[in-house]
Every structure is written in structure tokens, then in C-alpha cells.
Amino acid sequence: xxxxxxxxxxxxxxYDGDGIDEMFKHNVEFIxxxxxxxxxxxxxxxxxxxxxxxxxxxxxxxxxxxxSETEVKNLDEKALNFLNLKKGVFVNFNExxxxxxxxxxxxxxxxxxxCSFMEYCKCPVKI
Ligand code: SF4
Ligand code: SF4
Numbered sequence: 001x002x003x004x005x006x007x008x009x010x011x012x013x014x015y016d017g018d019g020i021d022e023m024f025k026h027n028v029e030f031i032x033x034x035x036x037x038x039x040x041x042x043x044x045x046x047x048x049x050x051x052x053x054x055x056x057x058x059x060x061x062x063x064x065x066x067x068s069e070t071e072v073k074n075l076d077e078k079a080l081n082f083l084n085l086k087k088g089v090f091v092n093f094n095e096x097x098x099x100x101x102x103x104x105x106x107x108x109x110x111x112x113x114x115c116s117f118m119e120y121c122k123c124p125v126k127i
Pocket of ligand 2: 047051056063064068
């Protein structure tokens with residue numbers, strides 16, 4: 001079972017972990033491989049299995065930038081609202097892929113606005 005927070009349910013459809021460091025990228029690739037092989041996802045609030053190998057996680061808080069903890073929490077909420085999912089629920093990656101592919105471009109224009117990883121990501125805003 002892989003634990004994921006809200007915004008990573010969307011981002012992992014388009015992003016492979018580039019832009020932080022090698023350890024982070026390997027972890028993202030490892031987790032995506034498990035998801036593609038069918039491992040269940042449990043939705044969590046706060047730091048997840050992606051954050052756990054991120055050098056910006058300090059004391060369970062995202063320290064990527066001064067406002068990042070607030071920003072990632074907002075993104076978590078936007079993602080869960082759009083996907084109609086909540087903490088504690090189990091999902092699989094195929095279901096997420098289907099839902100993410102239904103999202104209108106307007107959703108991504110808002111969700112991805114100002115994201116520092118845009119240059120590494122294949123999100124629909126760039127297509
Ligand atoms: S651009 Fe950023 S917010 Fe948008 S899907 Fe990619 S990683 Fe997530
Ligand atoms: S930047 Fe923040 S939200 Fe993103 S993986 Fe690192 S700790 Fe988690």
C-alpha cells in the first residue's frame with residue numbers, strides 16, 4: 001500500500017520526480033512503478049510516501065519555500081475536491097488516471113499555476 005496526499009494523486013500522473021535530487025527522483029519512480037503494477041493507494045492528510053524522501057520535509061512540514069506548507073495543503077484540498085475523494089479512502093492508479101484525464105484544462109490552469117516543477121512535468125497546461 002502506498003500512502004499519498006491529495007495533490008500527489010494528480011501530480012503523479014504527469015510528474016516523474018525531477019528537479020529536487022536523485023534520492024527523491026528514485027523514490028518517485030519506485031512508487032510510480034508500484035502503482036502501475038496495481039498497488040493500492042491510501043489517501044492521507046499531510047506528508048506521504050513521496051514527502052518522506054524529500055529533503056524539504058522538516059518536522060512533518062513542507063519547507064520548500066516560505067509559504068509552501070500552506071500552498072501544498074491548498075493543493076491537497078483542490079485535488080481531493082476535484083477527485084471527490086477524502087482522507088482514509090483507498091483508490092488505485094487507473095482510477096486516478098481516468099479521473100485526471102477528465103479534468104478540464106481550466107482545472108489544470110488553476111491547479112498548476114505557479115508550480116516550481118512545471119518545467120519537469122507533462123501536465124496538460126503545457127500541451
Ligand atoms: S505542474 Fe506541478 S502542480 Fe501541475 S501536475 Fe505538474 S507537478 Fe503537479
Ligand atoms: S516539496 Fe513539500 S509537498 Fe513536495 S514532496 Fe517535498 S515535502 Fe512533500
